[in-house]
Amino acid sequence: MYALASTDELTGVFNRRRLLEMAEGVRRMADDGNACVALLDLDYFKQVNDTCGHLAGDQVIRVACKTIIQHCREGDVVGRYGGEELLVCLPNSTLEHGMGVAERIREALAANTIFHDDHAIPVTAGIGVAAWREGETLSQWLRRADDALYEAKRSGRNRCVAAA
Numbered sequence: 001m002y003a004l005a006s007t008d009e010l011t012g013v014f015n016r017r018r019l020l021e022m023a024e025g026v027r028r029m030a031d032d033g034n035a036c037v038a039l040l041d042l043d044y045f046k047q048v049n050d051t052c053g054h055l056a057g058d059q060v061i062r063v064a065c066k067t068i069i070q071h072c073r074e075g076d077v078v079g080r081y082g083g084e085e086l087l088v089c090l091p092n093s094t095l096e097h098g099m100g101v102a103e104r105i106r107e108a109l110a111a112n113t114i115f116h117d118d119h120a121i122p123v124t125a126g127i128g129v130a131a132w133r134e135g136e137t138l139s140q141w142l143r144r145a146d147d148a149l150y151e152a153k154r155s156g157r158n159r160c161v162a163a164a
């Protein structure tokens, strides 16, 4: 029951509620060191649904989660933050490390065309990365990651941006 209540049905990663609890745990641990969050949003995702169908869109979200997990290390937290928004929390991670992970995820997604029925679906994402700042609450931290993600979208998509 507990696992079901914590898990996103579509992808198997943490659902939003559990993800935020876990992110808060990462923030508390960061009191002694570093931590990063990377907020990823698939580019032009509405178009994927509109042209290839909702099931294809679901498949793309699943593949994106798998790709993220492949680039994470033990102790990292991956969850579904919103519809096509995925959050990675990286404990013991500097901004440099967080940007490196985000860049590898971005490259892997862009390199991997997804096939659904007979459709080839190119997938890219924007990623906003923020290192925790001392004294910052979880929502302030996530807000900075979201602002960086907005900048990634605004400046052309398929890119990683470090939060100010």
Ligand SMILES: Nc1nc2c(ncn2[C@@H]2O[C@H](COP(=O)(O)OP(=O)(O)OP(=O)(O)O)[C@@H](O)[C@H]2O)c(=O)[nH]1
Pocket (backbone or CB within 6 Å): 010, 041, 042, 043, 044, 045, 046, 047, 049, 053, 054, 055, 056, 057, 058, 061, 082, 083, 084, 153, 157
């Ligand atoms: N298939 C599928 N679609 C979803 C799910 N959750 C949200 N969406 C869709 O995700 C789309 C998000 O679209 P927008 O927020 O307009 O963003 P976008 O088209 O990706 O545009 P940019 O982010 O600006 O590149 C909407 O069409 C939602 O219906 C889901 O679980 N499955």
